[in-house]
Amino acid sequence: MSTDFKLACVLFDLDGTLVDTAPDLIASLNRALAAHSFETVAPDAIRPFISYGGAVMVRESVGADTDKELQAAILKTMLDHYQSNIAEHTAFFSGMAETLSIIEAQGLKWGVVTNKLKRFTDPLMEALKLTARAACIVSGDTTANSKPHPEPMLEACRQAGVQPQECVFIGDAIHDITAGKNVQMKTLAALYGYLKPGDMPETWGADALIASPEQIPTWIKSLTCR
Structure with missing residues (x-):
């Protein structure tokens, strides 16, 4: 990882990464x-x-x-x-609520880039009381193209007021990692998410593989210790 990388924003896929839907x-x-x-x-x-x-x-x-x-x-x-019934049983993955609090305490922005349609994303974010906390929320129909196209990633950066090179994108599918790499973001593959049979996340080209949300702050801390 480049020593001159300065993290400004942590972006999450929604289903299977930020929350267990x-x-x-x-x-x-x-x-x-x-x-x-x-x-x-x-x-x-x-x-x-x-x-x-x-x-x-x-x-x-x-x-x-x-x-x-x-x-x-x-x-x-x-x-x-x-x-x-958007949020009857949906909840954060274990450790994710604490991870978001740590991100915010460090003065970093965070947001969501999902292929989920806006009609589901917005009420779910509201139900989880996340809308006001997120620096950006980009759904599958916010832009003309969805992940892995670069367009939603760039829209997230526009909303958050950051550059792609200042972001890390975390997702549980190959199209998430490809989307982040397409705009030169750092990427983390969420192994705790909804991986398909035959998925080989170690081949996706992510900067790191994370087995749980608790590893995200550790990864962020490693940047400041370089």
Whole structure:
């Protein structure tokens, strides 16, 4: 890592990195599957696909050969239910609340860059009382393109008033790491997140792999000790 790197802002992916949304998303998926006469799915079977969105969760649950219009109907039912139950069981990953407090105490900014649609991101951030604390909130439809495109990353920097080279982006999917690298941000791969079978985060090119949120302040502290 370059010794002249000066950190100004810590950016997080939302689902699977900042907060554990799996319980509410999977509950909504299973509600939709049952409504359309499909078997429900075990949480452990579908959790790894959450970072890739509701459509992928539905496809993995019913099979890729299921009629596309039926998949779309299941997805709509799932998302409508989810929007009405956005934070029933969603919570910070262990250690994340303390990590945010440490980041803020050090005078650093933090924000969110997610592919989750604004209709879900904004009420979730409000429910968790994070909106006023975040320096930026960029959803999947805030810009014309979503991650791994550079556009949402640059929009986050614009909102936060920082340069990409002053940021670290933390995510649990390869498109997160690619998005950060595309704009020369430092990147951390969250191993505690929603990794898919066959994922090899050690090959994604992240600056570091973190097994828990508690390791984020340690990584930040290492920058000041160089």
